[in-house]
Amino acid sequence: MPKQKKQLSTDHQALVDKGVVNAPDSAKGRLLQAAATLFKEKGYERTTVRDLGKAVGIQSGSLFHHYPNKEAILRAVMEETIILNTELMKAALAQTNKPEDKILALIRCELESVLGETGAAMTVLVYEWRSLKEESQLEILKLRDIYENLWIGTLIEAKEAGSVVIDPAVLRRLLTGALSWTVNWYRKEGDLTVEQLAQMALSLAIKPN
């Protein structure tokens, strides 16, 4: 059986080429993927550097050749996933026009980021926030602001167009919770498709007109 090489999306590949994120098949990339999985399953604190080393097949001490400390690994996991998903969201927005379509695109993106390939990293981003030192939190916060502005801008447009009735800032926050929480219950093997789920979420968010 030939080694199957995962094909990246063009947007993802562009970020790798620019050196903004690590290639998933590089040493660092595999470490970050393993870290994301472990951090999601056991939590950052309960995951030891020995766990991380074992997951990528090296000694725990060798990790510190790639990153200065354990926290930097957590931070890298978060940074890479938010940068990537911001880019994917921009690309999806660029292909839509009507406000309702844009909201649906954003919902799809966010669900896909939470339930798909980057799901582990996204979960870590949402739930392991407190384990970062303050300096790192501020750094990540900047990146999150860019991401959130894509959402807020779209929701304001939709409100002006009449398909959103409540305050966009509150709506976004309610949606953030509703969508990120899916990681705790949604299973791809079940009857409900991600697309159906996205439609349901949309039906809550907007008032058809």
Add this chain to the structure above:
Amino acid sequence: MPKQKKQLSTDHQALVDKGVVNAPDSAKGRLLQAAATLFKEKGYERTTVRDLGKAVGIQSGSLFHHYPNKEAILRAVMEETIILNTELMKAALAQTNKPEDKILALIRCELESVLGETGAAMTVLVYEWRSLKEESQLEILKLRDIYENLWIGTLIEAKEAGSVVIDPAVLRRLLTGALSWTVNWYRKEGDLTVEQLAQMALSLAIKPN
């Protein structure tokens, strides 16, 4: 200045009298309150038994006179808060009739439990799940099922009455996320009241008819 004694709700007091939960001013009760606060702020893993001891003014070793180990403290925090809030929800439901009013009552209860007195403990219940050993998880799960059944039953009624359009199980899960996430952004000092927030959440959940 005389020592102000906090007045408990009658439902809460009844549970204390039955011995189901500890009185908040007892030694155990104060420990659980302090534990909830610390677990919420720093996370269970990052909170040491020395932190807990200091918070209630005793040596760390003395904690183990009250609870056999640290995990039992976490478990007690979770058990007490879910039992209490289930009872409060039952009481609120008993005072309503129409399905829409019931849903609003449930939303109010859940927001109050997350944003009010028991907020720290509720946050711990939601976010520190993984830190319990499996046996404890199953125990808590039983209690959560009782709580969730109150929700599901109400949403099914509402669907039959036509005010809910999507699958009640999915709706509940989306609402769980949306409401529990409020702990990460809602501030009582702000302009938005809990009641307004509840109304907004209701407007997402139901279709007016």
Add this chain to the structure above:
DNA sequence: AAGAATACCAAGCAAGCGCTTGGTTTGTAA
């Protein structure tokens, strides 16, 4: 082929962790 980075290993240190132990103080009831 030579040399320099780069990536790794084997071993272990210092600190912090949950928890135990043996003994002392405090509260309660006859």
Add this chain to the structure above:
DNA sequence: TTACAAACCAAGCGCTTGCTTGGTATTCTT
């Protein structure tokens, strides 16, 4: 007053943690 249990302290044990160190392979460049 006495007797007993509950509540606590002071000290520290055994273990795990993140990380360091000194040295060895591997890979890359010219």
